[in-house]
Structure formats: structure tokens, C-alpha cells
Amino acid sequence: MTPAVRERLQVRAPLLLISAAAWTLLVVEPGGMTMPVYCSAAPGAMPPASLDLLLALNPPASLAAGWALMLAAMMVPLLIAPVRHIRDRSFAQRRIRAIVLFVAMYGAIWMAAGVMLLAFALAVRLVVPGSSVPVALALAAMIALVWQLSPVKQRCLNRCHAQPALAAFGPAADIGALRFGLTHGIWCVGSCWVLMLLPMLVSGGHVAAMAAVALWLFAERLDSPMPPRWRFRVPGKAVRIAIAQAQMPLHQFTRPQAAK
Amino acid sequence: MQYTRGNVWELGGDWADPILWYARGVAAMKARKLAEPTSWRFYGAIHGIDPGLWQQLGYLSLSDPMPSNADVQRFWKQCQHGSWYFLPWHRGYVLAFEANIRAIVTKLGGPADWALPYWNYFKPNQYPLPPAFASPNWPDGQGDNPLFVQQRYGPQSDGNVYVPVDQINLDAMTDPDFTGVASGGSPGFGGVDTGFEHGGPVHGGIESQPHDNVHGLVGGGDPDNPQLPGLMSDPDTAGLDPIFWLHHANIDRLWEVWQQNPPANVDPTDPNWINGPGNIGERVFSMPMPNGNPWDYIPGDMADLGKLDYTYDDLSPAAPAQPGQRLLQFGASPEVVKAIQGAGAVPSGKNVELMGANQGSLRISGGEAGTSVQLDTGVRRKVTASFAAAAEATEPDRVFLNLENVRGLADSTAFQVYVGLPQGANPADHPELRAGSVALFGVRKASLTDDEHAGKGLTFVLEITKIVDALHLGNAFDVGALDVRIVPVRPVPENAQITIGRVSIFRQGR
Known part of the structure; x- marks a missing residue:
């Protein structure tokens, strides 16, 4: 194992464990506190009669807890690179503190974004008849597609790879970690918001939809930043790695002839 | 057939046969169109290409037919920098280029065993640019010498091209670890473990010194427009300069020399x-060969030069490692040191941690710039404790200065870095306090927010173990801060926008 791999593991392993624990909770309790009622409404069901009823069925605390769990499951694996940057560039005794501050601010941005995304999802449930929810989903999917193709999406994605210089001492270090969490959170929301909306609009297979989106978000983060423009963007590196891994046992690299 | 690469300064004349044949080969490759995979410019683009910069420098016009998309995807923008693939990728690149030149040489009736010369600027009096590259004329006086490049400006950007030997070193040759880390400690002799990396932020030891520095010192910048680099100064244009290949043959030779010291x-x-x-x-490493076919290779194929039927005329050790010398100065007994010397160099410790940092970013503009790196007392004491333990033959900590997130627009920028220089002291009087020289090879590209580096810039790692050792032995390491001074090789123009995000110091120990 190379030194770099060892260092990568020190960050990757705990973050993936946290994510796995969150996924386990989501899978074990898909109908419990982790899954708001709006998510589990059957296709064709009548929409709730009023906002009051909807909120009664989906208390804000429960919504927030569910959203936070969803973030832990889906977003924590995306934090491997920035957390590694903070770990590497902070004093050993400040590493945990700096990472906690970064994650707290990053999480706060996503919780704030969650208010808007959840409000939108609830509004869809309130105003769109149950039989038309798939139409709303299709509309959201179209918006997502346009967003995914757009240069703005690429711009956000590029900035998710930023690794700024961090202050090392005292309050400046704390502020630096918070600021990094803030900017990383904003660009991450910009990159992911519309894809995060999709699982909330599906009427069934909610966890499966979340898993698919999470996998996509993780895969597209593997690609290097590139100049923003309209383009059909697939996470090519992830696909190639997956294919290579699948073929690995049978793979015989074609031995080249030496250049002479 | 066995191929031997010879020293360009020792071939028997300014235009000795191997150089003359090289020039003829270069001329033939330059005559080919960009779209041909074995053309000069195509080979330059394999290293890197920035179409806008190429146009500005006159190497690309809008009327140039472009290669097929498949060729571009397969071959272009491949160079591996800031990666442990730096050495093997460039070995394959040079081999393939050399095979293309040789095909032309033999077609013209030249020797079948022609091999690329190398430029060993370290050897006494061999620091100037070899004369055949400095003259616009062929030896018969005709004025289209293909080895001559207008955009090669030299260390002072005045057209006088040489490598100032006080600004390069072979310190990396004594690093026993091929693979390093990007977390502030040693980046290793060969670089940091990465995937395909067309320009990672942390360069390996031999890549930083002498590789990057020679690039920047030879290339320099256009004195009339400092943002325009000499060809050698920027990875996106470097492969267009014929001297590039002799420089990389020398870097390749140094890898071979480093390997001569097993088991360390x-x-x-x-x-x-x-x-x-x-x-x-x-991506696969792939080069277009003279027969028109691509040649794919892997680093494992490149590791043994002998198996490739190549050698160099000089593989003498550049700077023999002296394992145990540090222990001796910290009080270890000669018997203990002797035992260590028998075992070879001691690999670096695994624990890398921050020891101190400055506050705020540092702008480099005009002449010197300075900052103070505040040290964490606890971590500094760990280093001191490791010195004390060295008497029992425990390898003491190594210490590294990091210039983090270096950003800017001019790759030709180069500066020297001093640690612990007293206020008002003349840097030239204190070579013992020089941490190293830094050339910003690749900084322009690394500073683009919407390019593959996301604007992170480059991070330079300079080993300052010797300086810290001396401070400790002189009872001067018990300090709260260390001053760092940046001394540009030539004035840095304001519009180069060079900034260092943070200056920090790391320890690497057990």
C-alpha cells in the first residue's frame, strides 16, 4: 500500500461508514420517521385536503430529520476530497474540529436548500392531483436534464473541486473551515439540487431512486473539471473504472512492443 | 540493437553527427502537417496544447486541418505531471519520439543505431545551451536551423540561454522513496500516487528539481510580454522546442542513475x-509510431532501460547518498552509523503533520517578498525530540517547506526560497539557508478555475531538513516563527499575478 493510499483510506473509510449507516437506517425504516408521508403516497391517491393536514402528517422536525439522514447517506461520500484537504492542511490536534466546522456549515447550507426543495415537493403534493404526480416528476426530470447539460452545472461542478488555502491558527482557522464549508456547500447545492428533487417526487421506490441519484452524483464528481459549455455529460471515468474493475480478473493487458 | 545516448557536449563538436542527424530528423517532422500523428506539432500536442497560446506564438493557424477526433482523444494532452507516472510516461514519450526521428535518419542514410543525445547541465562548463541549438543557421550558414527557437529566452529572459547551476540541484537523488505524499511531506523521488494525471498540484522530487527549474530557466518569458512564455516554460508548448527532448533524456538518465542504488x-x-x-x-499511454500504428505502454515496461536495449554513456552517481550522516551529527556512535550505511538509506517516516504556517496569502510582484511562518510549539518539540532520539539510531524527522496554492499567469516565473535569513541579510551570502529554487512550470493552467485543476494552483514542497538540523545544532530552533524570503530570479511583473496561498512547514516522522 502506498503512503497516499494509506492517507486516502484514513479519510475514506470513516466517511463511507457514516454513509453506510445512514443508508442502513433508510432501508430498515423506509416508512418510519425517515420517510415523510409525501414520499410514500401511493400513485393515484387523493392529495391531502389542506396544507394543515399535510404539515400534520409531515411535522417539520420529522421532515428535517429525514432530510438530514438523506444528506448523510447521499452527500457524505462526496466530502472525501475536501475533508482530506482539511485533514492534510490542519494541525493534527485541530483536524477533527476543523472537519466538524466544515461539515456543519456544509450541512447547514444543504438544510437551508432542503427547506426550499421540501416545500416544493410538498406543494406538488398539495396542488397536483395524485394521478398527475408522475407528470410533475416527468417535468422535474426534464428540468434536471436541461440543468445537467448546461454550462452552469459544469461551473458548479468545477468549483466543487476547489481546495483553498486554509488558515492554521486560532479563530482564523475556524473561520477558514466554516468559509470552505459555506462555499463548498453552495456549489454542491448548485450542482446537485435538481437531482435531489427527483427522489422526492417518485411515488414508489424512493430509496432505490435515492441510491441511483447518489451513485450518479458520486460518479460525476470523479471526473476532472472541464470548461463549461452545453454538453451531454456522462460520468465517463466512473464508467470506465467500473468496466475495468469488472474485467480485471480476465483482463490481459496487450503487451506493447518496445519502441526501438 | 543496442542504443546508447551520448552527452551532447561530448560528441566531438558543436555539429557532431548525432546532432546533425537530429536536426535533419526535426526538420522532416516539422515539414509534416499538424494532422499527421508523426508530425512535430502533433508530438508537441501529445505533451500538451493550448490552442490560443499556440496561435499567439505562431504555432497554430485557423487554416490548419486538425487531426481526427479519435487521434486527438487517444494521443493529445497526455503528459503526466504531479504524478508517480511522470518518469515512466516521459520515458515512453522520448522513446517513441526518438524512434520517429531514427526512422527519418535511417531513411536519409544515417546510422541505424542513432540515439538522442542528452544535455547534462550539471557537468562543469556544460550549463550553456548547446551551440547547435543557439544558432539560427545550419553549420553551412543557411538560416533555417530547425533546432533554433526564437521563443527561448533564458533565465534572464534576454535571449542568453543557459542553466544557472546554482539554481538547480540533485537533492532528489538521495531520496530513497520513489513514491511520496501530497499532504505536505516528501513527494518522493518519482512523485505522488495518482491516477492518469495531466498536471497534478504536487510535483515529485526529480520533477521539481531539476526538471521544472530547467524548463523555466531555459524557456524564460517574452521580455516584451511577460505573460507569453518561452516554449520550454509552459507544459502546453514545451514539446515544441527541440531542446526539450535532450532535457528529458537527461531526466530519464537521472532515473536510471537513481535505480543504480539498490536495495534502497x-x-x-x-x-x-x-x-x-x-x-x-x-487513459492508456499511447504514442504514434513511424509505421503509423499506435504504441501502447505501461510503466512496468519502462522500468528497466536495459530490457529496452538502451543505455547512457554516463551513469555515474550524481550525489551519493550518505545514510547515517545525519545520525552522526546528532550524536549516534560511528558503529551505529556504519551499520546503517551497510543497510542503505532509511525510508521516510509515515506520519506527516503540519508544524506551522503563515497568515494570509503572499503576493509576489517585482523583487523580494517575505513572510513569517509561525510554529506550533508542540509539533516543534516533536521534531526536537526526534533529534535527541537520533543518538539511538532512530531516523530523525524530515522537515518540508510548502508553498501552497501558488497561482498566477506566467509559467516563466522562477524564484529562490530562503528560510531563517536574518533581516537585512543579503541572500547571496547565505547559500546554507536556501531551501531551494522554484519554477512555476504549469502554473497558468493550474490557476484556471474552469479547467482540470479547478484553480487550485500548484503546491511546491522543498525539503528544509538540513536547514532545521543546522538551526537545532546551533541552538537556534527554539523559536516561535521562521522567516521565509522569496527571491525572484528576475523581477516578477505585476500582471503575472503570482500569489502563494499559504506558506507552511510540515514534519515527516514516525
């Missing part, structure tokens, strides 16, 4: 290095 110095045995990025689904 060994290439990585990790399958990801041996099989290369293509094996895990990333």
Missing part, C-alpha cells in the same frame, strides 16, 4: 503503478 532505491511494486492508469479504466 527501487521503483514502485504496486500493480497500479506497474500496469498504469489504462489498467483501471483511465
Whole structure:
């Protein structure tokens, strides 16, 4: 194992464990506190009669807890690179503190974004008849597609790879970690918001939809930043790695002839 | 057939046969169109290409037919920098280029065993640019010498091209670890474990020194427009300069010299290095060969130069490692040191941690700039304790200065870095306090927010173990801060916008 791999593991392993624990909770309790009622409404069901009823069925605390769990499951694996940057560039005794501050601010941005995304999802449930929810989903999917193709999406994605210089001492270090969490959170929301909306609009297979989106978000983060423009963007590196891994046992690299 | 690469300064004349044949080969490659994979410019683009910069420098016009998309995707923008693939990728690149030149040489009736010369600027009096590259004329006086490049400006950007030997060193040759880390400690002799990396932020030891520095010092910048680099100064244009290949032959030679010191110095045995990025689904290293076919290779094929039927006329050790010398100065007994010397160099410790940092970013503009790196007392004491333990033959900590997130627009920028220089002291009077020289090879590209580096810039790692050792032995290391002074090789123009995000110091120990 190379030194770099060892260092990568020190960050990757705990973050993936946290994510796995969150996924386990989501899978074990898909109908419990982790899954708001709006998510589990059957296709064709009548929409709730009023906002009051909807909120009664989906208390804000429960919504927030569910959203936070969803973030832990889906977003924590995306934090491997920035957390590694903070770990590497902070004093050993400040590493945990700096990472906690970064994650707290990053999480706060996503919780704030969650208010808007959840409000939108609830509004869809309130105003769109149950039989038309798939139409709303299709509309959201179209918006997502346009967003995914757009240069703005690429711009956000590029900035998710930023690794700024961090202050090392005292309050400046704390502020630096918070600021990094803030900017990383904003660009991450910009990159992911519309894809995060999709699982909330599906009427069934909610966890499966979340898993698919999470996998996509993780895969597209593997690609290097590139100049923003309209383009059909697939996470090519992830696909190639997956294919290579699948073929690995049978793979015989074609031995080249030496250049002479 | 066995091929031997010879010293360009010792071939028997300014235009000795191997140089003359090289020039003829270069001329033939330059005559080919960009779209031809074996053309000069195509080979330059394999290293890197920025179409806008190429147009500005006159190497690309809008009327140039472009290669097929498949060729561009397969071959262009391949160079591996800031990666443990730096040495093997460039070995394959030079081999393939050399094979193309040789095909032309033999076609013209030249020797079948022609091999690329190398430029060993370290050897006494061999620091100037070889004369055949400095003259616009062929030896018969005709004025279209293909080895001559207008955009090669030299260390002072005045057209006088040479390598100032006080600004380069072979310190990396004594690093026993091929693979390093990007977390502030040693980046290793060969670089940091990465995937396919067309320009990572942290360069390996031999890549930083002398590789990067020679690039920047030879290339320099256009004195009339400092943002325009000499060809050698920027990775996106470097492969267009014929001297590039002699420089890289020398870097390749240094890898071979480093390998001559087993068991301490060994290439990585990790399958990801041996099989290369293509094996895990990333891009494959691939070069167009004279027969028109691509040649794919992996680092494992490049590790043994002998198996490739190549050698150099001089593989004498550049700077023999002296394991145990540090222990001796810290009080270890000669018997203990002797035992260590028998075992070869001691690999670096695994624990890398921050020891101190400055506050705020540092702008480099005009002449000197300085900052103060505040040290954490606890971590500094760990280093001191490791010195004390050295008497029992425990390898003491190594210490590294990091210039983090260096950003800017001018790759030709180069500066020297001093640690602990007294206020008002003349840097030239204190070579013992020089941490090293830095050339910003690749900084322009690394500073673009919407390019593959996301604007992170480059991070330079300079080993300052010797300076810290001396401070400790002189009872001067018990300090709260260390001053760092940046001394540009030539004035840095304001519009180069050079900034250092943070200056920090790391320890690497057990």
C-alpha cells in the first residue's frame, strides 16, 4: 500500500461508514420517521385536503430529520476530497474540529436548500392531483436534464473541486473551515439540487431512486473539471473504472512492443 | 540493437553527427502537417496544447486541418505531471519520439543505431545551451536551423540561454522513496500516487528539481510580454522546442542513475503503478509510431532501460547518498552509523503533520517578498525530540517547506526560497539557508478555475531538513516563527499575478 493510499483510506473509510449507516437506517425504516408521508403516497391517491393536514402528517422536525439522514447517506461520500484537504492542511490536534466546522456549515447550507426543495415537493403534493404526480416528476426530470447539460452545472461542478488555502491558527482557522464549508456547500447545492428533487417526487421506490441519484452524483464528481459549455455529460471515468474493475480478473493487458 | 545516448557536449563538436542527424530528423517532422500523428506539432500536442497560446506564438493557424477526433482523444494532452507516472510516461514519450526521428535518419542514410543525445547541465562548463541549438543557421550558414527557437529566452529572459547551476540541484537523488505524499511531506523521488494525471498540484522530487527549474530557466518569458512564455516554460508548448527532448533524456538518465542504488532505491511494486492508469479504466499511454500504428505502454515496461536495449554513456552517481550522516551529527556512535550505511538509506517516516504556517496569502510582484511562518510549539518539540532520539539510531524527522496554492499567469516565473535569513541579510551570502529554487512550470493552467485543476494552483514542497538540523545544532530552533524570503530570479511583473496561498512547514516522522 502506498503512503497516499494509506492517507486516502484514513479519510475514506470513516466517511463511507457514516454513509453506510445512514443508508442502513433508510432501508430498515423506509416508512418510519425517515420517510415523510409525501414520499410514500401511493400513485393515484387523493392529495391531502389542506396544507394543515399535510404539515400534520409531515411535522417539520420529522421532515428535517429525514432530510438530514438523506444528506448523510447521499452527500457524505462526496466530502472525501475536501475533508482530506482539511485533514492534510490542519494541525493534527485541530483536524477533527476543523472537519466538524466544515461539515456543519456544509450541512447547514444543504438544510437551508432542503427547506426550499421540501416545500416544493410538498406543494406538488398539495396542488397536483395524485394521478398527475408522475407528470410533475416527468417535468422535474426534464428540468434536471436541461440543468445537467448546461454550462452552469459544469461551473458548479468545477468549483466543487476547489481546495483553498486554509488558515492554521486560532479563530482564523475556524473561520477558514466554516468559509470552505459555506462555499463548498453552495456549489454542491448548485450542482446537485435538481437531482435531489427527483427522489422526492417518485411515488414508489424512493430509496432505490435515492441510491441511483447518489451513485450518479458520486460518479460525476470523479471526473476532472472541464470548461463549461452545453454538453451531454456522462460520468465517463466512473464508467470506465467500473468496466475495468469488472474485467480485471480476465483482463490481459496487450503487451506493447518496445519502441526501438 | 543496442542504443546508447551520448552527452551532447561530448560528441566531438558543436555539429557532431548525432546532432546533425537530429536536426535533419526535426526538420522532416516539422515539414509534416499538424494532422499527421508523426508530425512535430502533433508530438508537441501529445505533451500538451493550448490552442490560443499556440496561435499567439505562431504555432497554430485557423487554416490548419486538425487531426481526427479519435487521434486527438487517444494521443493529445497526455503528459503526466504531479504524478508517480511522470518518469515512466516521459520515458515512453522520448522513446517513441526518438524512434520517429531514427526512422527519418535511417531513411536519409544515417546510422541505424542513432540515439538522442542528452544535455547534462550539471557537468562543469556544460550549463550553456548547446551551440547547435543557439544558432539560427545550419553549420553551412543557411538560416533555417530547425533546432533554433526564437521563443527561448533564458533565465534572464534576454535571449542568453543557459542553466544557472546554482539554481538547480540533485537533492532528489538521495531520496530513497520513489513514491511520496501530497499532504505536505516528501513527494518522493518519482512523485505522488495518482491516477492518469495531466498536471497534478504536487510535483515529485526529480520533477521539481531539476526538471521544472530547467524548463523555466531555459524557456524564460517574452521580455516584451511577460505573460507569453518561452516554449520550454509552459507544459502546453514545451514539446515544441527541440531542446526539450535532450532535457528529458537527461531526466530519464537521472532515473536510471537513481535505480543504480539498490536495495534502497527501487521503483514502485504496486500493480497500479506497474500496469498504469489504462489498467483501471483511465487513459492508456499511447504514442504514434513511424509505421503509423499506435504504441501502447505501461510503466512496468519502462522500468528497466536495459530490457529496452538502451543505455547512457554516463551513469555515474550524481550525489551519493550518505545514510547515517545525519545520525552522526546528532550524536549516534560511528558503529551505529556504519551499520546503517551497510543497510542503505532509511525510508521516510509515515506520519506527516503540519508544524506551522503563515497568515494570509503572499503576493509576489517585482523583487523580494517575505513572510513569517509561525510554529506550533508542540509539533516543534516533536521534531526536537526526534533529534535527541537520533543518538539511538532512530531516523530523525524530515522537515518540508510548502508553498501552497501558488497561482498566477506566467509559467516563466522562477524564484529562490530562503528560510531563517536574518533581516537585512543579503541572500547571496547565505547559500546554507536556501531551501531551494522554484519554477512555476504549469502554473497558468493550474490557476484556471474552469479547467482540470479547478484553480487550485500548484503546491511546491522543498525539503528544509538540513536547514532545521543546522538551526537545532546551533541552538537556534527554539523559536516561535521562521522567516521565509522569496527571491525572484528576475523581477516578477505585476500582471503575472503570482500569489502563494499559504506558506507552511510540515514534519515527516514516525
